[in-house]
Amino acid sequence: MTSSAAPTATDSLWITTCVWFMSAVVRIVEQTMTTTEDTQPETDPSALLETLSPSRAGDFKVCPQLFKFKAIDRIEVPPTVYQARGTTAHLALQWLFDLSAEKRTPETLYELFRKAWVDLRDEEYPELFDNTADEREWGLESLKVLANYFLIEDPTQLEPLDRELDMTEDLGEMTIRGILDRMEEEPDGLVITDYKTGKAPPEQYAIPAFFALKIYALLIRKRIGRTPVRLKLMYLNGPTVYQIPVTDAQLDATQRKLEALWAAINRAIVANDFPPRPGKLCGWCSFQDRCPAFADKPDDVAAAS
Ligand code: SF4
Numbered sequence: 001m002t003s004s005a006a007p008t009a010t011d012s013l014w015i016t017t018c019v020w021f022m023s024a025v026v027r028i029v030e031q032t033m034t035t036t037e038d039t040q041p042e043t044d045p046s047a048l049l050e051t052l053s054p055s056r057a058g059d060f061k062v063c064p065q066l067f068k069f070k071a072i073d074r075i076e077v078p079p080t081v082y083q084a085r086g087t088t089a090h091l092a093l094q095w096l097f098d099l100s101a102e103k104r105t106p107e108t109l110y111e112l113f114r115k116a117w118v119d120l121r122d123e124e125y126p127e128l129f130d131n132t133a134d135e136r137e138w139g140l141e142s143l144k145v146l147a148n149y150f151l152i153e154d155p156t157q158l159e160p161l162d163r164e165l166d167m168t169e170d171l172g173e174m175t176i177r178g179i180l181d182r183m184e185e186e187p188d189g190l191v192i193t194d195y196k197t198g199k200a201p202p203e204q205y206a207i208p209a210f211f212a213l214k215i216y217a218l219l220i221r222k223r224i225g226r227t228p229v230r231l232k233l234m235y236l237n238g239p240t241v242y243q244i245p246v247t248d249a250q251l252d253a254t255q256r257k258l259e260a261l262w263a264a265i266n267r268a269i270v271a272n273d274f275p276p277r278p279g280k281l282c283g284w285c286s287f288q289d290r291c292p293a294f295a296d297k298p299d300d301v302a303a304a305s
Pocket residue numbers: 063065066276277278279281282285286287288291292293
């Protein structure tokens with residue numbers, strides 16, 4: 001049997017003090033939890049996008065991890081013979097239109113290609129070839145690709161308005177930056193042209209390549225207030241030309257897509273979340289050996305991708 005005595009005044013004061021103390025502790029704990037849950041870590045504003053190029057926008061669309069390797073980590077990869085051919089051919093074609101129309105012959109273009117290669121080789125591609133025989137073979141193959149140019153266009157009948165044009169424009173919150181290959185005035189309006197020295201993909205796979213050209217058309221519309229009428233992809237290794245008409249409505253849609261991409265990239269930067277998206281491109285991706293999507297795959301599986 002237990003017995004209990006009636007509480008004294010001292011006991012009541014002790015109990016009241018304990019209740020007040022426990023309430024205060026609960027309030028402090030609640031406040032601490034609220035503060036911890038509601039406060040996000042501050043994002044360094046300098047980490048967010050400042051500019052975006054059409055090619056990096058395309059990278060993010062295809063594979064966010066690829067975008068990270070190139071644009072965030074800025075990992076340098078050794079140049080390839082294909083890149084060297086593309087850069088040198090672009091320079092030679094740019095110079096071709098510095099000359100008067102009657103001088104724009106295949107022989108002149110070959111000579112300009114050789115000159116462009118001499119200018120670029122030591123600076124940008126010093127270790128591309130192991131020996132002069134390989135370099136010569138590459139050069140001859142490149143001239144064959146350039147010869148195709150004259151099968152799809154007569155440069156004596158053309159006076160481009162601009163070549164290798166540096167395009168940097170603000171579109172709303174975004175700043176878009178890139179180099180436009182060529183723009184010409186044709187009877188029905190402005191045409192934006194992009195040279196490719198690689199092989200043309202089947203027509204249905206060429207559509208994504210027009211995304212970058214639509215962005216350039218958007219930048220031209222912003223800069224000079226005219227909407228190009230056509231976008232043209234010239235694949236010299238084939239050769240093949242793909243063209244599509246372009247309208248204001250398409251360019252408005254392109255701007256909305258670009259805004260969505262810009263926002264998605266910034267969200268990825270804040271969350272540091274750039275998921276790999278394995279696909280057909282992986283077989284040509286220079287970053288496969290460090291890509292998380294291939295981390296656990298045996299070499300023969302990775303090679304087959
Ligand atoms: S290997 Fe494939 S998944 Fe990985 S970064 Fe390259 S394209 Fe993306």
